[in-house]
Amino acid sequence: PYDVLVVGGGPAGASSAIYSARKGIRTGIVAERFGGQVLDTMTIENFISVKSTEGPKFAASLEEHVKDYDIDIMNLQRAKDLRKNDEGMFELELDNGGVLKSKTVILSTGARWRETGVPGEEEFKNKGVAFCPHCDGPLFEGKDVAVIGGGNSGVEAAIDLAGIVQNVTVLEFADTLKADDVLQERLHSLPNVEVKTGAQTTEITGDENVNGITYIDRASGEEQHVDLEGVFVQIGLVPNTEWLSTDVETNKIGEIITDKHGSTSIPGLFAAGDVTDSPHNQIIISMGDGANAALGAFDYLIRN
Ligand code: FAD
Structure with missing residues (x-):
């Protein structure tokens, strides 16, 4: 068996695997698509110490x-299921059986x-x-943009x-908006923001690039x-759980x-990155989380 088995090959998983392996313990990583969301990203400019790079290159x-x-x-x-057997060992079942x-x-x-699923x-x-x-x-400096979604993430995005x-x-x-008061x-104190409630977005229009948005009042x-x-589409995130x-x-x-050690409610089971309840989803945060969870898992192993 593995000492640490990482499920997911994005920034959090990669970091977890490297931190585990550096402890000299048996480490495996399962990924549906190595690289994760980074593969769908164009330019990355906020991974500190790398001024600018592209998603596929980063992956x-x-x-x-x-x-x-x-x-x-x-x-x-x-991965299609995870259970703990009678000996307290985790068993990860894959789609391939x-x-x-x-x-x-x-x-x-x-x-x-x-x-949203709307055309465009x-x-x-x-x-x-x-x-x-x-x-x-x-990337939109000095341009006009829309934010779809008036919950906390949409309103925070609009303020930003x-x-x-x-x-x-x-x-x-x-x-009405759903964000905190x-x-x-x-x-509402910002001069360059316009809010349209009761607005159902029906299409994002464009030629080469976006040139507008259509909605029904x-x-x-x-x-x-x-x-x-x-x-900017801000109608929530869905964790892959x-x-x-x-x-x-x-x-x-x-x-x-x-918790602070990356432990979940099940002993020996840790989690890191966007799949967790941590408030901000970013590469640098996911990687830090992955390192933290790996060190948490190592601590757990030497105690059990
Ligand atoms: P993910 O990157 O989502 O990786 C999840 C991994 O798990 C993948 O390998 C996936 O294939 C795998 N997986 C999922 N389900 C299963 C399963 N059942 N079995 C096996 N494997 C599974 N952040 C920044 O810091 N800067 C940016 O510029 C930036 N731009 C972004 C642009 C876009 C378009 C997107 C979508 C995100 C962007 N982000 C950016 C956010 C950043 O990509 C994420 O915060 C980060 O990738 C999260 O890392 P993660 O490892 O937690 O998860």
């Missing part, structure tokens, strides 16, 4: 670094942005349609973007169009709850 160097260690890499393998055993497991299966969203990804204001906000772009239009489907107050039933160059049938403790949106 390739993640893999290269992991390969530098004695780590069993099982890429293109999807294989079962891997390990004394500890680090879950780092990440998350995905919830999408898929087509213009990385061509004006963005999901991460911390990442892509500066208002300091960079020319104008922000916030589109919320419901009749203090955020709404801050939002639900009160009047009229279709409206706004010319702009960027659309559906496959887990264990009763590991999660919050109400399915994110795994961890």
Whole structure:
């Protein structure tokens, strides 16, 4: 069996695997798609010490670094269940029917942005349609953008973007914004933000790149169009935890709850990165989380 088995090959998983292997313990990593969300990213400018790089290049160097260690890499393998057997050993079942055993497991299966599904969203990804204001906000400096979603993440995104772009239009489907009052107050104090509630986005338009957004004003039933160059979709994140049938403790949106050591509610089971309830989802944070969980798992192993 493995000492540490990492599930997920994004920044958190890569970091967990390297930190584990550096302890000289038997380490394996299973990934459906090595690199994770980074593979879908164009420019990365906030991974400190690397001024600017591209997602696929960053993912390739993640893999290269992991390969530098004695780590069993099982890429293109999807985990379908995790259980603990009678001897207290974890058993990870794969889609291909294989079962891997390990004394500890680090879950780092990440998350995905919830999408609207409207026409244009898929087509213009990385061509004006963005999901991460911390990442892509500066690419829209001086331009007009929309934020879809008036919950906390949407309103925070709008406040953040208002300091960079020319104008922000916030589109919320419901009749009122759902964000905390203090955020709404801050939002309404900004001169370059316009809020449209009761607005159902129907299409993101463009030619080469995004050139506008169409929505229906639900009160009047009229279709409206706004010319702009960027659309940030902020309607939530979905953690990749559906496959887990264990009763590991999660919050109400399915994110795994961890403590400061990366431990979950199940002894020997750790989690790191976007799959956890940590508040900010970024590469640098996921990597730190992965290192932390690996050190937590090592501590657990020497005590048990
Ligand atoms: P992920 O990167 O999501 O990796 C999850 C891994 O788990 C993948 O290998 C996946 O294949 C695997 N997996 C999932 N389910 C299973 C399963 N059942 N079995 C086996 N494997 C599984 N952050 C920044 O810091 N800077 C940026 O500029 C930036 N830009 C971004 C742009 C885009 C378009 C997106 C989508 C995200 C961006 N982010 C950026 C966020 C950043 O990519 C994430 O915070 C980070 O990748 C999270 O790392 P992770 O390892 O926790 O999860």
